[in-house]
Amino acid sequence: MQFKELDPILHSQLRLAVISLLISVKEAEFTFLKEKTNATSGNLSVQISKLKEAGYIDIIKKFNNNYPQTICKITPTGIEAFENYVKALQTYMNL
């Protein structure tokens, strides 16, 4: 058996949690992600930017009740990357 490379974009606790959430809900607000992951705003902001740069999520900025609102959606690329990451991880798991 050979170990597969672990995508460094996803091999990060917070980014993995974000992608995991977005896989199940398809669309989520910044504040929702922040609550679910217990991340700080700064850390979450940085990590979703990296996910966007990688093309794994789209970020849509709106206003809602006069407040800025950041919405995240997973892309097909993101879904594929997550699936590959899970497969790669399994090579380490001795199942």
Next chain:
Amino acid sequence: MQFKELDPILHSQLRLAVISLLISVKEAEFTFLKEKTNATSGNLSVQISKLKEAGYIDIIKKFNNNYPQTICKITPTGIEAFENYVKALQTYMNL
């Protein structure tokens, strides 16, 4: 569902690969680990030291045919940590 913390000692591709190997073989030489993981010697040396510091493996240094030989063995603590890491990971996997 809540995401579990990922043990930072194991949330590293190389250290995870080493532990994964040691779970199945119980004992392995430095050179064996190096080949199986495709790591550089320097990186492997650093990472097994960290695993030792964490109490996850024992490192035994001998001589074999006049050459130094470094042997790694997983400890019960290491086995437990690996099992917990796998369980924690599963909270991210949407199975």
Next chain:
DNA sequence: TTTATTTTGTTTATATTATAAACTACTTTA
């Protein structure tokens, strides 16, 4: 026999990453 090469690593330096602290900009409430 002395120079080069190989083996088996360690140590140190650098580049990358994650994270927290500080800041921005605007809104609501007192």
Next chain:
DNA sequence: TAAAGTAGTTTATAATATAAACAAAATAAA
């Protein structure tokens, strides 16, 4: 209108991973 809250971003720092350089002995080659 001053204070506190919302929703983030930017910047600085700490931690990590990795590679490059080094070491020390063994063997092979000239």
